[in-house]
Amino acid sequence: MILDKHTIQKLRKDRVVQKQFYNYLYENLFHIPNRYYKTKFLAEEIFNDAFIKIFNSIEKEKEIVNVLGWCSKIMFNTTIDSLRKEIKQKERFIFPEELPVTESSLSNALDHLSSEELFKCIQSLPQDQLAVFSLFEIDGYSHNEISSMINISVSNSRYLLHRAKKELRVKLQTFKIK
Amino acid sequence: MEDFRSKIKNHKAVPNNESWERLLITKEKKALVKAKSILTFFFMANLVCLSFFGYNYFTSDPSNKLSSDYNNINQPIKNIDDQEIQNKEIQNNKLLIQEYLSKNESANTEILELKNQIFSLQNSILKKNKENDYLKNELSNIENQEDNIDFGNNKHETTLAQNIQNIPSENLLDNEIKVLRRPRSLQTYRNVQTKLVHNKAPSLKIFNHYNAFNIIKPKNWYVGIGTKRTFGINDRQIKYTISLQRKLNKFFDLGLRYNYSNVIERATFSESNDIRDFWKIKKVNLFVRCNALSWRNFNFYIDNGMEYSLYNVQERNSLLIDNELIVFPETRIWDRIDYKFSLGLVYDLNKNFTFGIHSDFEGDVLPDLVLYYSF
Numbered sequence: 001m002i003l004d005k006h007t008i009q010k011l012r013k014d015r016v017v018q019k020q021f022y023n024y025l026y027e028n029l030f031h032i033p034n035r036y037y038k039t040k041f042l043a044e045e046i047f048n049d050a051f052i053k054i055f056n057s058i059e060k061e062k063e064i065v066n067v068l069g070w071c072s073k074i075m076f077n078t079t080i081d082s083l084r085k086e087i088k089q090k091e092r093f094i095f096p097e098e099l100p101v102t103e104s105s106l107s108n109a110l111d112h113l114s115s116e117e118l119f120k121c122i123q124s125l126p127q128d129q130l131a132v133f134s135l136f137e138i139d140g141y142s143h144n145e146i147s148s149m150i151n152i153s154v155s156n157s158r159y160l161l162h163r164a165k166k167e168l169r170v171k172l173q174t175f176k177i178k
Numbered sequence: 179m180e181d182f183r184s185k186i187k188n189h190k191a192v193p194n195n196e197s198w199e200r201l202l203i204t205k206e207k208k209a210l211v212k213a214k215s216i217l218t219f220f221f222m223a224n225l226v227c228l229s230f231f232g233y234n235y236f237t238s239d240p241s242n243k244l245s246s247d248y249n250n251i252n253q254p255i256k257n258i259d260d261q262e263i264q265n266k267e268i269q270n271n272k273l274l275i276q277e278y279l280s281k282n283e284s285a286n287t288e289i290l291e292l293k294n295q296i297f298s299l300q301n302s303i304l305k306k307n308k309e310n311d312y313l314k315n316e317l318s319n320i321e322n323q324e325d326n327i328d329f330g331n332n333k334h335e336t337t338l339a340q341n342i343q344n345i346p347s348e349n350l351l352d353n354e355i356k357v358l359r360r361p362r363s364l365q366t367y368r369n370v371q372t373k374l375v376h377n378k379a380p381s382l383k384i385f386n387h388y389n390a391f392n393i394i395k396p397k398n399w400y401v402g403i404g405t406k407r408t409f410g411i412n413d414r415q416i417k418y419t420i421s422l423q424r425k426l427n428k429f430f431d432l433g434l435r436y437n438y439s440n441v442i443e444r445a446t447f448s449e450s451n452d453i454r455d456f457w458k459i460k461k462v463n464l465f466v467r468c469n470a471l472s473w474r475n476f477n478f479y480i481d482n483g484m485e486y487s488l489y490n491v492q493e494r495n496s497l498l499i500d501n502e503l504i505v506f507p508e509t510r511i512w513d514r515i516d517y518k519f520s521l522g523l524v525y526d527l528n529k530n531f532t533f534g535i536h537s538d539f540e541g542d543v544l545p546d547l548v549l550y551y552s553f
Contacts, residue, residue: 021508022201030191048201052208108180115189118182138183 003064012059022051025071031051032075035134036083038123047101050078095114107137109172121171128152131162136161196425226535256492271499278508279395285511292488292513303422310399397552398425400433404536404548413455415441419536419546423467431467433481436460437538447494450505458490463518473524477534485518524550 001009010017026047033046054071064070102160113121122130131150135141136157143157152160228445274508403418415440423433472478488511495508524534530552537545 016524019198022198024199028191029192030193031186031189033185033187044197044200045204048197048204050200051206087260087486104532111185113182113185119189122186135190 003058003067005063008058008061008063011055014134017082018055022036023061025051025054025075028068029072029075032072033079034119035122035138036131038125038130046079046082047075050075053078060103080101083116083131087131087150088151106169106172110168113118115144121168124171125164125167128166133168193240233483260531268499270319271497272499276378279507282509285509288511289490292511296460306420326393346430398424400425400431400532400549400550400552401433404546406439406542406546407543410444412445413441413443416438417546419548421548423465429467433465433467435463435465437463443467443494449503450494453494453505453507455494456492459487460490461487465520477524477526479522481518481520481522481523484515485517486513486515488513524548 002134007017013019030043030047033050034040034042037043037046050071054074058064110118110121120134125133132146132152135149138141143154143161146152146154146156148155217328283495302510380420400420400421400423402421402423404417404421406415406417407416418438419435421433421435423431425431437460439457439459439461441457441459445454463481463483465481468480468482470478470480490509490511492507492509494505494507498502498504518538520536520538522534522536525531526532532552534550535545536548537543
């Protein structure tokens with residue numbers, strides 16, 4: 001989608017156009033904060049903060065070529081910034097007895113769920129585990145990158161991911177039973 | 179089967195009005211916060227300024243406060259006839275004019291006295307110059323007389339002269355050097371000169387033709403003139419300086435300087451244009467000059483001394499009498515004595531003339547241009 005000069009001018013003045021734009025972004029970009037926060041309410045708060053930043057930035061621009069790409073970047077950065085403040089550093093060591101689970105079984109299990117079920121499943125995790133799981137599994141960041149983004153150590157990131165996967169396996173088993 | 183990652187990323191959420199309402203509330207809150215911070219800043223700034231002015235007000239002199247004016251405003255107005263007001267104004271104006279005229283008379287007499295003093299000072303300066311001329315003549319006469327002194331009266335000199343006559347030719351030059359080492363009279367030098375010439379020393383024939391031992395008269399007196407002109411926005415200044423000084427030794431001079439400066443207001447008036455503000459200042463300064471630094475032909479000096487100043491200040495003033503504007507000058511005259519400090523930097527143009535700048539540090543930074551003649 002391209003936002004030209006005329007649309008941007010309308011967007012600045014017309015409240016109806018602003019709501020339409022908000023709904024458009026909600027449909028396409030709400031999954032970003034939603035997969036990092038446990039509750040929809042918190043995700044909406046983050047989405048609204050990011051939307052205000054997007055709106056203020058649009059006022060300065062004359063034309064935007066790739067709206068979704070541009071807005072998703074702002075959305076993602078806003079989400080990570082707020083996560084950094086929320087997640088507290090808790091050092092954990094991976095004990096050699098706790099062996100990591102093979103990746104293929106968990107992803108196979110997750111593939112069978114619908115998108116709503118997936119969100120319910122991952123949102124049931126604790127906040128820090130959810131953040132690390134989403135960054136590693138969904139967005140594909142490495143542990144080094146995750147540690148620098150949300151200000152935790154690499155070993156803590158590995159531990160949180162391991163715990164997240166373990167819990168997801170337990171939850172998936174309950175889903176299966178249901 | 180679709181990867182769970184792509185399912186999450188492509189998930190389409192359903193927008194709701196509640197989140198939109200919350201967005202509007204969040205926006206207003208942020209704007210309020212910004213406005214609050216700006217208002218807080220202005221409030222604090224006002225508080226600081228008020229406290230500063232309050233401190234100044236309460237610690238200032240009570241006579242500067244306007245409380246007496248406020249008390250007068252609150253008093254009831256009395257009923258007075260217009261004629262009485264006019265009569266009072268006329269009487270006040272008459273008194274003012276009488277005061278002005280009496281001041282003017284006293285000022286005129288003071289001016290006359292000062293003029294006389296200045297004339298007497300000028301006469302004394304002229305007398306001193308005459309004395310200097312007389313002394314010069316005397317000096318030159320004495321020098322001429324020395325040429326004609328009979329060495330018969332001065333035994334030491336005659337024996338010395340005779341001794342020079344009897345010096346054998348081989349040892350002449352050494353003895354002559356010994357003779358010339360100490361200061362001698364002119365005749366002694368002339369004797370040595372004739373002896374050398376009679377010996378026909380080839381390298382000393384030069385002395386046959388002209389007198390090598392001319393005495394150089396030291397120049398101890400300097401007379402200087404200076405001027406300064408400035409053209410400011412509100413006034414223009416003209417200044418003239420005359421000075422005379424005598425050299426005491428290598429470092430110190432003693433001198434007398436006379437300054438005249440006139441600062442005139444630059445303005446054109448529709449009535450009585452010739453009456454305008456001016457400052458006429460006449461100064462006589464007795465100083466000791468210290469020749470602090472000299473480098474090649476440049477000389478830097480410092481003057482210290484006492485100065486007598488006479489100020490004649492005129493201000494344009496006006497009165498309204500019977501709907502007619504009368505313009506008159508209001509003059510003030512006073513004198514004072516103070517310590518004077520000044521600096522100067524001059525360049526020796528030749529043996530007699532020196533040109534440079536001289537600064538008294540009065541009013542503005544611009545120095546005077548000065549030219550000195552030594553004699």
